[in-house]
Amino acid sequence: MWRHILQEGYKAVSRPILFIILATTVVLAWLAIPTDQLGLDWLRDQVASIRDMIHAYPLASWGVFFAAYIAVAALSLPIAVWLTLGAGALFGFWQGLLLVSFAASIGATFAFLASRYLLRDWVQSRLGNRAQVIRDGLDRDGAFYLFSLRLVPVFPFFIINLLMGLTALPALRFYIVSQIGMLPATALYVNAGTQIGQLESLSGILSREVLISLGLLAVFPWVIRLVQQRLRRRRAYAGFTRPRQFDRNLIVVGAGAAGLVSAYIAAATKAKVTLVEAGEMGGDCLNTGCVPSKALIRSAELAHEMRHADRFGLEPHQPEIVFRKVMQRVHDIIAAIAPHDSVERYESLGVEVLRGYARLVDPWTVEIAKHDGSVQRLTTRSIIIATGAQAVMPPLPGLSEVGALTSDTMWEALRDRDHAPGRLVVLGGGPIGSELAQAFARLGSHVIQIEAGDRLLAKEDPEVSDLLRAALKSEGVEILTGQAATAAGVASDGTKWITVGNGVDARRIEFDEIIVAVGRAPRLKGFGLEEMGVRVSRVVETNEYLETVFPNILAAGDVAGPYQFTHTAGHQAWFAAVNALFGNIRRFKADYRVIPWATFTSPQVARVGLSETEAAEQGIPVEVTRYSLEELDRAIADSQTSGFVKVLTQPGKDRILGVTIVGAQAAELIAEFVLAMKYGLGLGKVLGTIHVYPTMAEANKYVSGEWRRNHVNATMLSVVERFHAWRRG
Structure with missing residues (x-):
């Protein structure tokens, strides 16, 4: 009680008293x-x-x-x-x-x-x-x-x-x-x-x-x-012997987005760089993530449009879906993009590419167990860990017995099927789970989506979750939120099942396939990190320069956090590569001030900066301006009016603190606001920019116009009105 009284008393009087004391002192000193x-x-x-x-x-x-x-x-x-x-x-x-x-x-x-x-x-x-x-x-x-x-x-x-x-x-x-x-x-x-x-x-x-x-x-x-850096280095490298000369300037472990960009920058600056990859070049994004999922989503979107062609004045048609051909298209697209990330391309850029498993022996030595059975050791001035992430398999009893798939494994497991799974359970209500649930429902599966939390897309505002839930439900997806899965298994007749809820609320669901999409965890094991003393928790622990406890060992991408986006991995890679190569001259802090992301459902969901929910939780005052796509000419012409643009600004000012866009092409529309936030441009600048008519991008201009109308000076308008009346005589 007494502590609370003292705290409140301090809070109430400390600032006024300090101000009075300082003001009085200044006045008395001036007079004296x-x-x-x-x-x-x-x-x-x-x-x-x-x-x-x-x-x-x-x-x-x-x-x-x-x-x-x-x-x-x-x-x-x-x-x-x-x-x-x-x-x-x-x-x-x-x-x-x-x-x-x-x-x-x-x-x-x-x-x-x-x-x-x-x-x-x-x-x-x-x-x-x-x-x-x-x-x-x-x-x-x-x-x-x-x-x-x-x-x-x-x-x-x-x-x-x-x-x-x-x-x-x-x-x-x-x-x-x-x-x-x-x-x-x-x-x-x-x-x-x-x-x-x-x-x-x-x-x-x-x-x-x-x-x-x-x-x-x-x-x-x-x-x-400089002294602190020297002390930290001595503490970090105690017990290790630094080579007198090095085989490489940089070794990059992992050829996903972060690793490829890091190696590219090193080669472009004429450093001697080696890129080590045990799996496929291009990492998860190319082979099991961004590229295949978006290819699948596009096929599913076309099937949906065919069923609903009457929205465009055409006769609706039930598409004949040969799922094997859909999956073949997915793999063809991967193959078409793969040359961009291939060994041949990077070797032509000056990068040495080694296929095998890398393990750090000491802060300057990497041992590579190559696919051909040989082992090679290389010394290097700097190392970048860019080993990516993998799908998490939760500790659900019986899950291993039912052959659970993930976004990593489903592409090969379902590749040769003529039909999409008849009964599909999607475990997880985040971006990946929601994208896959909608895509498979459009391709003919009966989908049940299970989310232990209260709503889908928990990181977005509730109205976004509600809008997406309604969209998925209208397409036949059965959504179970607030219900955790408790067990899974295979019945005596071979039927697979999963149980959600407990007690009288427990429900047993039979299915043909289950896709687990409850999150992704960085790949941290097998690289010698913990054995050598690199701090590892949920991710590789780094400072603001992406350096580990060993300043010459850096991390970038999913393995470093805090975001798991391909575009963030590439963004981090620039900082990691430059700091690894030139950190003794100048280092750069990784910049996370403006990070956009998108969920490629229909409607799409894109965001940058604060959400309205986050602003309330953090006690940040904001002003909210909305524009509904129902009013946008191009959205009406395309029959895609579901969604909105919501902008958070400082109260009374046009400085943008966050933007959420829900609707067709949201992932494209968000780019203008990312640019504006990055370079400190307010809604006034967006409003003053010419946008082509008719386009979806006009929504960005119109939401800026809404903000302007809400901040018209009423007194000035009254004066102008009188001026016009005077001129009429």
């Missing part, structure tokens, strides 16, 4: 100081007077300054830097350093304890996302992480103090690390204050001593970063 006498002479006289008082009452002066500094640090007041400079000017270097270093650490510890015991909920609510960053850093590097922040703070010192209070770090360790970590910067600031305090004239600012002090302050962060 004779402004007509301001100048270096006056300032030097004031410093001399304070020094005389310190000389006369040293212990009292030290005590007052010490207590004042502790209070400033504990309350996180923004004057600590000036007090530090003042300590050097008034007390000299050694006394100033002694006072400030201990006072700053003690004050920081008070703030740390207040955050832990008094203000925990308040700090958590205000700085929650940053708190997780701190926790992750402590889990990764322990107290060294705090030491690194103290040397060159990623966050301001007061935020570090408060956020550390939310962790399990012992208070004594926090104090000791802070005392040591803040000492170098404190010494530089105290020394600068000492030099400034000795100025006799303004020309003294150009003295060698002052310039050196100010220069040290400027270069200190860069020097410390």
Whole structure:
């Protein structure tokens, strides 16, 4: 109870009181100081007077300054830097350093304890996302992480103090690390204050001593970063012997989207690069993911249009579907695209391609077990792990007995069938499960889609889920949401079955085939990562530069997260390749600010940035503008009016925070908003761009127009109306 009262009291009065104190101090100082006498002479006289008082009452002066500094640090007041400079000017270097270093650490510890015991909920609510960053850093590097922040703070010192209070770090360790970590910067600031305090004239600012002090302050962060990098490298590579020379500049493990782009960039910059792939070139996207699924969806879409040709003024026709031919088309399309990702193409670009299994022996050595039975070891300056992901098979009792398929295995398993499975269960209500459920329903299967969650496409807004559910249901897909599968098996007569729900609500469903689409997990095993000390959790753990604990070993694509999209893998690959090849000169942080994605159902679902649900959960105020495709001329002409464009903007401004598009060609339409968000263009710029008529892309312009109409200045309109009335006479 008392903690809650203190938190609320602090919340209610801290800002007003701080503002009043600062404002009052400024006013009193302005009134007290004779402004007509301001100048270096006056300032030097004031410093001399304070020094005389310190000389006369040293212990009292030290005590007052010490207590004042502790209070400033504990309350996180923004004057600590000036007090530090003042300590050097008034007390000299050694006394100033002694006072400030201990006072700053003690004050920081008070703030740390207040955050832990008094203000925990308040700090958590205000700085929650940053708190997780701190926790992750402590889990990764322990107290060294705090030491690194103290040397060159990623966050301001007061935020570090408060956020550390939310962790399990012992208070004594926090104090000791802070005392040591803040000492170098404190010494530089105290020394600068000492030099400034000795100025006799303004020309003294150009003295060698002052310039050196100010220069040290400027270069200190860069020097410390280099030292930190060196320390991290020494810790990471302890126990390993670095080769004196290398066979390659870069070895890339995995020839999916991330691996291919990484190898391409390396070859384009004339690096000696080897690409290792155990499976098919092109990875999952080409062979079992994006390409085959979209080919299947297009065939299913045409079959659906034939059944509903009356929507276009034609006689409807029940298509004769030979599923084997549909699957042959899928494989023909894979074969047509495969040369883009082939061994021959990449070798022509200057990439050495080795077919086999790669295993890291040490941070610079990769052993390749080739398909021909030979083994080759290569040393390399850098390594990029781009091993992709694979479908997850949940631990459902009996699932292995029923021959469950996944989006990885179904293409070969169903390839030679004349008909699509008569009774098909799709386990999973995400993008892959929804795409496959609709496609197979259109190709003749009776589909039952099972999702343990409350709705399909759980990452999208509820209205999106509802619209897609209605579309799938209208095409015959039976959707069971909020019902987890509990068991599967094969009856004595060979019938396959799966049970959903429990107790009286349990339901047994018989099927011919089941496709499991409950998610994908990175391929992490068999590459020597964990044995060598590369941190692996759900994905390969990397920093913002995509580096692992070994800076020369990087990861990109599904294996690195946080997104599992082919276009994100290619995006990451640029950062991974450039950092791997040129990181000693300059590194680039991977940029995830604007990441679009799409689900290729009908209607399509595409999004970039925040959803309305996410904005509400994160407490981000937004303004929502919608435009229905029912009003769009081209959508009407194409009989594809189901859907909408929804844009989230800052209240009162046209800055785009997120866009959701549901409807035909949504995946194409989203690109304009991706560009706008990437380069900071608001809805006003979209509205002012000419769009071809009649196109679906006009929906982007019209939703921008809706926003503009909602922000018309009523007063100005009234003035203009009177102006027009005056001109009419």
